[in-house]
Amino acid sequence: MEELLATLRDSLIGSRRDAALAVTARLLEEGAPPETILQEGLAAAMIELGARWTRGEVYLPEVVAAATLFERCNDLLEPALLSSGVERTGGRVVLATVKGDLHDLGKNMVGAMLKTVGFEVHDIGKNAPVDTIVAAVGEVRPEILGLSALLTTTVPEQRRVIEALAEAGLRDSVKVMVGGAPVTETWAAEIGADGFAPDAPRAVQVALAITGR
Ligand code: B12
Structure with a gap:
């Protein structure tokens, strides 16, 4: 192999x-x-x-x-x-790559792996403006919002999304998980995200953990 x-x-x-x-x-x-x-x-x-x-x-x-x-x-x-999925969770996830960022391979991998444990994945794509992401959270009412960013210049958008969720009164209704090559555990904690994972398999573990599964 x-x-x-x-x-x-x-x-x-x-x-x-x-x-x-x-x-x-x-x-x-x-x-x-x-x-x-x-x-x-x-x-x-x-x-x-x-x-x-x-x-x-x-x-x-x-x-x-x-x-x-x-x-x-x-x-x-x-x-x-x-x-190959063993357990079915049934939870909903909204996934996006933040505004200004066209990298989506990692996000797509995370989406594919979350589906393997039964999450219903609503992928709103790449280069997604803050307002579009917040609107999707309001509409889909997911348990998890996953935000991907691959450029050091677009990583700050993750913080903006979290702030906008709070302004829209949606922050308490959703767990925010962040990732992408330049993203770290420290950054995730600094912006008040609920979870971070360095790769797709660990994103699944974190998603299950932060939703209490
Ligand atoms: C492929 C690629 C591209 C492709 C993207 C194609 C696509 N459809 O995605 C193209 C050619 C379009 C591209 C364009 C650019 N790119 Co580019 N790109 C890459 C490259 C080589 C690989 C990225 C990748 O796909 N990795 C494979 C995936 C599987 O890994 P990943 O994305 O990290 O995802 C994993 C984890 O991070 C995590 N994860 C990812 N998302 C999420 C989300 C959540 C919620 C969680 C929990 C986990 C998670 O799980 C994933 C799976 O294990 C990287 C190099 C690198 N080391 O990252 C440069 C890189 C990211 N690009 C870079 C640059 C500079 C650019 C351009 C500006 C180049 C240019 N001059 O035009 C443009 C920017 C376009 C834009 N506005 O976004 C730089 C960024 C430097 C920086 N400091 O910000 C890098 C690091 C290359 C380099 N060393 O210079 N790029």
């Missing part, structure tokens, strides 16, 4: 579409847990790609191509993820 995961990471980094899709399917056939394929295959490849991008070894179009392929591989995993 380790070898196949390494091939998946290489294929994604090199945006080799057919190879990436074939190896994802093969990993599933061989019984690899879909959570492992997501985390140790797809997510790990994007993190490595980010490091290469920082070092100037790859350029933006390559990152865009890999991100698109990430989504196609994720589509293959979603049915397997859903059928």
Whole structure:
């Protein structure tokens, strides 16, 4: 399995579409847990790609191509993820990437994993303005609001959303969970969020814990 995961990471980094899709399917056939394929295959490849991008070894179009392929591989995993769910929770979650931020792969992974334990996920997408997020909370009445931010310039939006929820009288009705590569436990505590997780599997644990499950 380790070898196949390494091939998946290489294929994604090199945006080799057919190879990436074939190896994802093969990993599933061989019984690899879909959570492992997501985390140790797809997510790990994007993190490595980010490091290469920082070092100037790859350029933006390559990152865009890999991100698109990430989504196609994720589509293959979603049915397997859903059928592997053991417990059904029934709670609702609203998910968004904050305004100014177009990064949504991590948010989508968190959504896919929350569905595996039966959360009903209302994903309102990326680049979501504060007002749109607050309106969605008012409409959907979720138990959890999950906010993703990948840029140091957009992370402060998470605080703005929490403040706006309070102004709208909705803060006590929802648990706010924050995440994204630059987000830390300390930041989450500073802005009064109810939960933080560094990755999608741990986001599931935190979601279950903060809703008392
Ligand atoms: C892919 C990528 C892109 C893609 C995004 C495609 C897409 N559909 O998402 C594209 C090419 C569009 C892009 C654009 C840009 N990007 Co970019 N991008 C990345 C890259 C390489 C990977 C991000 C990723 O998908 N990781 C994989 C996922 C699975 O991991 P993740 O997002 O961290 O999510 C995990 C956890 O954080 C957590 N999580 C995430 N969300 C949530 C939410 C909750 C509630 C919880 C609990 C947990 C959680 O769980 C996830 C799963 O395990 C990163 C590098 C990096 N190290 O992060 C740069 C990076 C984030 N980008 C960066 C930059 C600078 C940009 C651009 C400004 C580049 C430009 N010059 O145009 C633009 C900004 C566009 C915008 N306005 O948003 C910088 C940010 C630097 C900074 N200090 O802010 C980084 C760090 C690259 C770098 N080293 O310079 N980018």
